Amino acid sequence: MQAFGLNQLPWLDEPFQRFLNELANGHSAHAQLLTIDTGLGGYLFAHEMAHAAMCQNLTPVGACGQCKSCLLFKAETHPDCHVIKADGNQIKVDQIRDLCQKLTVTAQQGGQRVAIIQNCEQFNLASANALLKTLEEPGNNILIILQTDVPSRLLATIKSRCQNVAFNAPDRRQVLAWLSSHQLLPQPPYGEKAHDVTWCLSMIGGPLKLAESLGNQHYQQLLQYRVDWANSIKSGHLTGSLIKLSEQQIIDALNVLYLYLRQYVLKSKELDALAASNIIGFSSKVAQMCQKLATMASINAPALCQDYILEFRQLIHYRQ
Numbered sequence: 442m443q444a445f446g447l448n449q450l451p452w453l454d455e456p457f458q459r460f461l462n463e464l465a466n467g468h469s470a471h472a473q474l475l476t477i478d479t480g481l482g483g484y485l486f487a488h489e490m491a492h493a494a495m496c497q498n499l500t501p502v503g504a505c506g507q508c509k510s511c512l513l514f515k516a517e518t519h520p521d522c523h524v525i526k527a528d529g530n531q532i533k534v535d536q537i538r539d540l541c542q543k544l545t546v547t548a549q550q551g552g553q554r555v556a557i558i559q560n561c562e563q564f565n566l567a568s569a570n571a572l573l574k575t576l577e578e579p580g581n582n583i584l585i586i587l588q589t590d591v592p593s594r595l596l597a598t599i600k601s602r603c604q605n606v607a608f609n610a611p612d613r614r615q616v617l618a619w620l621s622s623h624q625l626l627p628q629p630p631y632g633e634k635a636h637d638v639t640w641c642l643s644m645i646g647g648p649l650k651l652a653e654s655l656g657n658q659h660y661q662q663l664l665q666y667r668v669d670w671a672n673s674i675k676s677g678h679l680t681g682s683l684i685k686l687s688e689q690q691i692i693d694a695l696n697v698l699y700l701y702l703r704q705y706v707l708k709s710k711e712l713d714a715l716a717a718s719n720i721i722g723f724s725s726k727v728a729q730m731c732q733k734l735a736t737m738a739s740i741n742a743p744a745l746c747q748d749y750i751l752e753f754r755q756l757i758h759y760r761q
């Protein structure tokens with residue numbers, strides 16, 4: 442992912458300023474929950490919060506960047522800053538026990554002890570429970586920052602012990618303007634109109650991930666799925682890239698189908714209410730399958746796609 446600074450992500454300005462004010466006034470909560478997706482700069486925000494909290498000479502716009510604490514932080518060698526990320530696909534109980542132990546030790550640099558827990562939706566029950574006591578009685582000068590891409594997967598007991606950092610995600614129009622201001626939009630072929638690249642934003646997770654996808658082949662691949670779904674639905678047979686989907690690709694392809702169905706309902710003025718509601722129901726089924734596929738061992742992708750094409754054609758009584 443291209444490296445952006447926090448000051449290049451305008452949707453995070455306001456919440457960061459609010460945190461700095463709380464910090465300066467000594468009112469910041471000891472446990473902060475960031476429901477800011479990685480694709481919206483969730484890691485970066487957590488990192489800058491930690492940086493500001495540890496700075497010995499905080500300025501109105503954030504960490505000073507000059508003090509000993511800042512230098513250690515920038516070198517990623519600050520002894521009082523601990524970053525936790527999943528070991529495999531889970532945050533394990535030993536990682537959290539070890540963290541809680543470290544947080545009880547006196548700060549080596551005499552300031553705040555800070556923990557950043559990335560993608561805390563990857564807690565299992567044991568690791569989540571192991572953190573509860575520290576969240577309840579954290580001790581002085583401790584800041585625990587929990588970042589998540591999937592807030593719905595967090596235990597209520599964790600959520601209720603944290604301050605939720607409110608923020609407004611940018612809408613598609615704002616994302617488009619942001620991509621344009623960083624010259625990240627693809628140039629359309631000569632004589633053609635640029636298309637709106639934010640159509641897949643919701644499945645990608647945020648502007649930073651969209652920017653990354655535009656910079657590699659991923660976005661083109663998603664676009665190709667959209668074209669191939671449209672052609673397959675028209676002909677009744679799988680076409681193009683849908684014929685040979687790998688297990689990694691099927692989830693992307695089905696997410697694109699989901700968006701295609703939603704857009705179909707929005708754009709088709711002649712649909713009656715029943716047909717529209719049937720297609721929405723069908724799109725939900727596709728979305729649920731995407732979630733299931735993440736944990737399924739194997740799948741006959743072409744057969745599944747072919748079934749979906751037939752099911753959709755029946756829903757719209759496709760005639761040629």
Ligand SMILES: [Zn+2]
Nearest residue numbers: 496505508511
């Ligand atoms: Zn500093």
